[in-house]
Amino acid sequence: MAQYNTLLYYCYTTIEDAEQFAADHLKFCKSLNLTGRIIVAREGLNGTVSGTPEACRAYMEAVHADSRFNATEFKIDEVDEPSFVKMHVRYKEEIVHSGLRDPNIINPQIQTGKYLEPKEFLDMKNAEDVVILDVRSNYEHNLGKFKNAITLDIENFRDFPDKINELAKYKDKKIVTYCTGGIKCEKASALLLHEGFKDVYQLHGGIIKYGKEAGGEDFEGKCYVFDNRLAVDVNTVNPVAISTCYNCGKVTEKMINCANPECNEHFTQCEECGTAMEGCCSDACKEHPRKRVYDGTGYYVKVPQPVNKKEKVSLA
Template sequence: MSDAPIVNLSGYRFVHLDDLPAIQSAMKQAFSEVGLQGSVMLASEGINVSIAGTREQVTAARQWFDQDPRFADLWLKESYSADVPYRRLRIRRRTEIIAFDGQDSEKLQARRPPAPSLAPETLCQWLDESRDMTLLDTRNDYEIVSGTFPASTHLNIKHFRNFKVAVDKALAEGRLDRDKPMVTYCTGGIRCEKAAPWLLEKGFREVYQIEGGLLNYLQSCGSRHWEGDCFVFDDRVELTPELQPTGAGLCDHCQLAVPAGTECRCQLGRH
């Protein structure tokens, strides 16, 4: 628990939703009434939540989720900040809660076998042991600049939509091995919920995902085996391994995190 007054909640759930306009309207009214800010994505395949407010406000949000059996006990990761890292409340309907498959997302996700989760402490132990495995970073290239596991394999993608093509390329180049155990990771876990089952479908023999994503790993294991900070998709931009804002800003041109009081290197190159 932190002394910071703002609680940030993030999480997701894959669950069939067939009344998206009604959910959107009810949630917008309930969250607006208590003054919450942030972003919620709704799709027929589920919900993706990133919201922030005072302890009283986020408690009201949890109570709202719990009154709907589809969202009851929704696992929402907590972190803390001095200010709300969102400028308004946005609740949007989309084809997917994270872009990957397109129109057939719910059907394709349902037919894929789920990949097992790996506790952060178990991954830390495997890294301690220098276990022979592929640690696959499923994030975008600009996120990786902020921080990563040095032992990772990176796909150099600009957007998660490019993940499948990048995996095919890495296989052709011999940078990925279907027979080697693989652990996938992303910031909060939602991208790996898509990527890991697809990798199993693609013929990779043994695929895991970090339980709760990087944020859960950093909270559980700190900076062990991790180098740098963690990029996040809100106004905090970057978090330290202790999950505290670094004070970085975001470059409008290249999306890189920029230390406070400095100019992005892409802008320096324009002079």
């Protein structure tokens, strides 16, 4: 039996005292000896935390006890060690950065795509009038995606609104969005509806829930996650590797961050190139004076920052 749990969750809800809540929530998480990353905004919570089963149970009970968060769904993974080294709770303008901050235009609490539960998605995804749309970033869908899914050339989710025109040809289709845990789909599907798409759905709970409840059928490759595991298996039905080494082209599912902190590129790299390149994506990064020591994992602990600092903070 695994000694730890990792919880993935989000909740769109109004938090009037979001900055103070973030500071208080950090203290609470530390009192439970949890590690993880949580974003707090006026529009809700977005988090991944890790700890003992008892600590995680206490955390979930506390979240559900607050009427603002009682509808929160937790995806629970059993892990052999904590998925983070430290505990961070950040206050930000959005719980997933989209640049769509006008609640009169995009507000998942008011309008969003219709939920499809994993088994409903499984039954629907291959229909001729259905388009499966991946709303994640390049480094995520390069590692793994649903078979025949439409992917977008975006570096960050905030680039998604600029791609709406590319999707116009699918307006007469049923559009089903998906992402890791569901949080991006809430805004992506809401934006599609705002832009005149009529029949919009989203995979409820994302790739992670689909893997747990429907076996992950037809999800090709691995799923990128925002903790020190970096990638997790999803498909137990018909798995296949689709990602290749950034440096040599060999098939590999190992995802890392470049050892050069000023690059920090997310990319797939085989074990051999990882050793030869010392965890870097290029020779220039390999020679960089601030290059971090590569330990074979490609995961690096972030430099601590003040809890409520508002500038952009990377999640991975």
